Amino acid sequence: MAPYRLLFMGTAPIAVPALRACAELDGVNLLAAVSQPPARRGRGRKLSPSALHQAALELGIEVQTAQRFAGAEGDKILDTYRPDACVVMAYGQIIKANHLARCPSRWLNLHGSLLPRWRGAAPIERCLEAGDERTGVQLMQMESGLDTGPVYAEMSCLTNGHTSATLSDELAKIAAELLQRDLLKVLQGELQAKSQDADGASYAHRLERTDGHINFLGSADVWARKSRAFDPKLGLRCKLTFRQKEFGVKIWSADVVAEAEALKPGQILRADRKALWVSCERGVLDLRSLQLDGKKRLDWSDLCAGLALSQNDHFHP
Numbered sequence: 662m663a664p665y666r667l668l669f670m671g672t673a674p675i676a677v678p679a680l681r682a683c684a685e686l687d688g689v690n691l692l693a694a695v696s697q698p699p700a701r702r703g704r705g706r707k708l709s710p711s712a713l714h715q716a717a718l719e720l721g722i723e724v725q726t727a728q729r730f731a732g733a734e735g736d737k738i739l740d741t742y743r744p745d746a747c748v749v750m751a752y753g754q755i756i757k758a759n760h761l762a763r764c765p766s767r768w769l770n771l772h773g774s775l776l777p778r779w780r781g782a783a784p785i786e787r788c789l790e791a792g793d794e795r796t797g798v799q800l801m802q803m804e805s806g807l808d809t810g811p812v813y814a815e816m817s818c819l820t821n822g823h824t825s826a827t828l829s830d831e832l833a834k835i836a837a838e839l840l841q842r843d844l845l846k847v848l849q850g851e852l853q854a855k856s857q858d859a860d861g862a863s864y865a866h867r868l869e870r871t872d873g874h875i876n877f878l879g880s881a882d883v884w885a886r887k888s889r890a891f892d893p894k895l896g897l898r899c900k901l902t903f904r905q906k907e908f909g910v911k912i913w914s915a916d917v918v919a920e921a922e923a924l925k926p927g928q929i930l931r932a933d934r935k936a937l938w939v940s941c942e943r944g945v946l947d948l949r950s951l952q953l954d955g956k957k958r959l960d961w962s963d964l965c966a967g968l969a970l971s972q973n974d975h976f977h978p
Contacts, residue, residue: 777862811854881944
């Protein structure tokens with residue numbers, strides 16, 4: 662039997678292991694990778710190809726980019742390669758119905774949640790923010806609705822101890838394993854897709870800058886979860902009044918201090934070489950990693966020598 666002619670579409674680093682898995686899979690002819698066009702990245706704002714684009718070139722795979730796949734650019738790519746199937750992961754553009762119809766039942770998406778939980782743009786961040794104990798990757802059939810298609814297969818993992826960065830790495834590995842295990846079974850018709858139960862569906866809204874603002878109101882547990890969810894994209898932004906001067910700060914890592922009693926939100930309860938405890942409205946946070954504006958991100962144990970905080974100083978929105 663001739664190998665299945667496949668296009669892989671992705672942009673973000675999380676999709677790279679899945680691309681490599683497709684390239685190594687017997688029974689698949691990986692025709693090309695499709696990615697977002699080069700963009701300006703990093704401090705120098707140099708024009709650079711996406712992580713997936715770079716990985717494809719290293720593997721010797723042809724790369725196509727499209728400013729707007731939904732239009733004529735997408736038509737041209739599909740006409741050029743005439744794939745039997747397309748696999749999509751973290752591509753960053755919506756695939757329209759006219760293109761889905763070109764490979765009926767063969768547009769497959771690797772989605773980083775256990776659907777119907779967390780449809781949408783930021784499933785990893787939102788599952789950590791909500792405190793979900795488990796998440797995973799699902800191999801699903803794409804349809805015109807956003808992440809509403811039936812699911813062929815899944816693999817899951819625990820979220821405990823993860824940040825968005827480390828959970829993305831874990832889900833990237835899982836996605837590759839899932840493709841190696843089940844992609845050919847799907848293409849050969851050995852696996853049947855199961856419709857999602859719409860009950861319990863939730864939408865993972867794209868991260869906004871305001872999501873990372875911390876005011877120390879509410880529960881310390883909520884802010885600790887947010888610190889993990891927004892690492893490395895946002896952090897928790899606030900201000901620090903230190904010796905009557907005000908500094909902008911990002912909190913990158915925070916844990917809940919079970920044995921401490923909350924006082925005034927933003928009040929410093931302890932500041933020594935071992936810990937920096939800050940009160941929330943309910944509960945207390947141990948700030949483990951911070952970044953002053955214009956400075957590097959540092960663990961508190963490294964920062965405390967040059968930032969001798971006391972209980973006279975305080976954090977605030």
